Amino acid sequence: MVNGPRMTKQRQLILEELKAMDHHPTADEIYHRVREKMPRISLGTVYRNLEKLAASGVIRKFDYAGSQMRFDADLHGHHHIRCARCGRIDDIDGAPDLRESDREMAARTGYRLTGSRIEYLGICPACIEEGRRAEEEE
Amino acid sequence: MVNGPRMTKQRQLILEELKAMDHHPTADEIYHRVREKMPRISLGTVYRNLEKLAASGVIRKFDYAGSQMRFDADLHGHHHIRCARCGRIDDIDGAPDLRESDREMAARTGYRLTGSRIEYLGICPACIEEGRRAEEEE
DNA sequence: GTTCTTGCAAACTGTTTGCATCATA
């Protein structure tokens, strides 16, 4: 007999911390934050839980942007903006609606379309500021 | 005194093979293709050359889509469609123009925008076909 | 008490790098 997933302290804490973050962290970022409250947790546990939470639809996992996975507790559809310098990813609202173009692209390519997303790429305010400071020091 | 980059047989062949491919391959795919014509080439050489070619602007390297880098010999700006099942990436034309929205998003977020791209996600014709065949076998 | 989950460490994958040798300009 197969039982459902269990809500362990680890899983709960990981979810909580992810929800409290205002950007889309990597597994490692989550690991370090969670470890402040639960020092003996392992990185493997963090990965396993993020995977489980994503599989059950509680969080979202996405794989654009560099080589690292990013995680997101906010399920409503939205697009992202990414900093090319530090890799930070933020939400962005008000991007163009792609539903019309989705239909057109499906017809054009023969793909069965499951979705589309816009990624804006740039330098975030913190990195702009840091670049300015570095210049002044020269 | 520093000299420029050299056009070696390896570099030439890698570029040629990349140009001949109709989708956007991973480094490993390129490696295997090139190795058919130059069996002693190493994967490290492929990576180094792709890096050099991208740095000099001859090809383009992009990092969305799963964990692997993808390469592209076609420099004109365009968007991509990716197969969620096999990871294949193809070009796509006729996607909406984002220049207007780029300006708006830059103003809204404080980022200095360097670009934006649309990624369409779906199942490619080959994988649809394969799925159909697997179903029939049951 | 069953079985899902944990911590730990080892394995794995994609990518980068150090080094002696080779080859291009």
Place this chain on the structure above:
DNA sequence: TATGATGCAAACAGTTTGCAAGAAC
């Protein structure tokens, strides 16, 4: 013939996995 590039192997980073011990249900 100076120096950039190669092949090879080892190192690296992010992620996954096997296993014995622990905790949820």
